[in-house]
Amino acid sequence: MTATATDTTTNPEGLDREETISRDELEALQLARLQQTVRSAYENVPLYTRKFDEAGVHPDDLKELEDLRKFPYTTKADLREAYPFGMFAVPMNQVVRVHASSGTTGRPTVVGYTRQDIDTWATMVARCLRLSGVRPGDILQNSYGYGLFTGGLGAHYGAEKLGCTVVPMSGGQTEKQIQMIQDFEPRAILCTPTYLLTIMDAMRTKGIDPRSTSLKVAVLGAEPWTAEMRRELEAGFDIDACDIYGLSEVMGPGVAGESNETKDGAHIWEDHFRPEIIDPFTDDVLADGEHGELVFTSLTKQALPIIRYRTRDLTRLLPGTARPSHRRMGRITGRSDDMIILRGVNMFPSQIEEIALRIPGLSPHFQLHLTRPNRMDQLTVKIERRDDCTVEDARTAAAELGRQMKIHIGSTATIEICDPGSLERSSGKLRRIYDLRETGQA
Numbered sequence: 288m289t290a291t292a293t294d295t296t297t298n299p300e301g302l303d304r305e306e307t308i309s310r311d312e313l314e315a316l317q318l319a320r321l322q323q324t325v326r327s328a329y330e331n332v333p334l335y336t337r338k339f340d341e342a343g344v345h346p347d348d349l350k351e352l353e354d355l356r357k358f359p360y361t362t363k364a365d366l367r368e369a370y371p372f373g374m375f376a377v378p379m380n381q382v383v384r385v386h387a388s389s390g391t392t393g394r395p396t397v398v399g400y401t402r403q404d405i406d407t408w409a410t411m412v413a414r415c416l417r418l419s420g421v422r423p424g425d426i427l428q429n430s431y432g433y434g435l436f437t438g439g440l441g442a443h444y445g446a447e448k449l450g451c452t453v454v455p456m457s458g459g460q461t462e463k464q465i466q467m468i469q470d471f472e473p474r475a476i477l478c479t480p481t482y483l484l485t486i487m488d489a490m491r492t493k494g495i496d497p498r499s500t501s502l503k504v505a506v507l508g509a510e511p512w513t514a515e516m517r518r519e520l521e522a523g524f525d526i527d528a529c530d531i532y533g534l535s536e537v538m539g540p541g542v543a544g545e546s547n548e549t550k551d552g553a554h555i556w557e558d559h560f561r562p563e564i565i566d567p568f569t570d571d572v573l574a575d576g577e578h579g580e581l582v583f584t585s586l587t588k589q590a591l592p593i594i595r596y597r598t599r600d601l602t603r604l605l606p607g608t609a610r611p612s613h614r615r616m617g618r619i620t621g622r623s624d625d626m627i628i629l630r631g632v633n634m635f636p637s638q639i640e641e642i643a644l645r646i647p648g649l650s651p652h653f654q655l656h657l658t659r660p661n662r663m664d665q666l667t668v669k670i671e672r673r674d675d676c677t678v679e680d681a682r683t684a685a686a687e688l689g690r691q692m693k694i695h696i697g698s699t700a701t702i703e704i705c706d707p708g709s710l711e712r713s714s715g716k717l718r719r720i721y722d723l724r725e726t727g728q729a
């Protein structure tokens with residue numbers, strides 16, 4: 288820790304008041320903010336006016352938090368329909384920033400922020416970073432991509448707000464990343480988990496021991512990662528690795544963050560976002576603890592109020608620990624649109640990551656290729672062996688992976704062992720699934 292650092296975990300005065308208020312006070316705040324948000328959406332965004340009218344609900348119907356479930360869901364398709372700026376609830380001269388997510392098909396989804404939205408966002412990210420063990424005065428390397436993606440600038444403003452010295456590296460340029468780590472000696476790094484893996488491997492290739500660097504904290508998000516991946520990165524770098532969650536439609540990074548002391552899932556900042564878990568098939572709201580699709584309603588956003596946004600992320604809500612009034616989210620097991628259905632069996636890449644990383648000799652670098660030879664779905668897991676694993680031992684490891692997948696997931700797959708360094712590396716969000724079934728390449 289640097290000399291100027293303030294230890295806010297032992298200095299509650301350093302926290303935002305809303306981080307520590309009681310659940311009752313928090314829910315009263317949520318209700319007041321929710322009523323205002325729903326009204327603003329209804330009065331200022333034609334798409335919401337239409338959707339509320341069609342559903343037969345009016346902002347006046349929201350008398351208690353439970354009433355939220357009467358309101359219709361919002362989806363990515365709604366944002367696409369309103370492309371580019373049709374969802375904004377304020378005049379354009381109050382929108383100081385836009386971001387956009389590319390998406391693999393169709394139009395990007397565009398999001399906007401007022402000056403106050405940007406400030407709230409920075410506060411949320413600062414909260415996450417502090418909770419994860421970043422301190423004012425720390426040098427912080429920000430390796431989330433800058434640009435239309437919310438990761439770079441979102442993390443940047445939050446880190447500045449916390450009082451860090453930010454190195455705005457953006458994603459990619461791995462050689463340069465390593466040079467900056469060695470020369471500027473950052474205590475914290477922010478990037479995707481798979482990109483930190485890329486940096487780790489590149490350091491080893493150069494003969495640099497990742498454990499010897501100045502890094503002590505990594506705040507990782509933007510893609511699913513498992514407890515096994517956390518262990519891999521923590522041991523590899525001798526750091527604490529914590530989760531940060533967010534999505535552009537709801538704000539960007541900083542919707543939820545994890546404590547470095549409890550490492551038990553990200554706390555959702557419920558003074559700004561009201562979460563729900565729903566059954567993605569029946570659309571029913573589920574109880575805390577049950578698995579389903581995460582849905583968010585923004586409580587303070589001005590430019591883009593978002594009502595019951597269906598994230599497609601699958602997880603569950605758990606009681607708060609490090610911040611008792613703010614509920615946590617369990618690890619995201621996957622996105623409903625990332626789910627592989629193989630001969631009727633559902634599976635997510637994170638399940639394979641979990642199994643593979645428990646088998647000695649197998650690395651975290653893998654891809655899932657789906658093909659349909661003879662009209663029969665087939666999954667091939669291409670996975671690199673570790674440097675110190677012989678080709679012979681890798682064969683045994685591959686057989687073990689296949690066996691464990693059969694037991695734990697219930698599906699058979701072909702395992703193809705690849706040489707170290709042969710699969711494409713991540714520089715941000717990593718693509719794991721290559722579905723060649725519909726493209727004719729299968």
Ligand code: DLL
Pocket residue numbers: 388431436437438507508509510511512530531532533534535536539540541598600619622
């Ligand atoms: O990925 C925002 C972000 C940037 C979050 C940097 C954290 C760090 P989008 O590009 O809109 O925004 O993608 C959002 O990424 O719905 C999840 O599926 C996934 N995701 C984000 N954070 C996590 C996480 C940013 N911690 C989508 N764990 C979300 C698992 C995550 N998945």
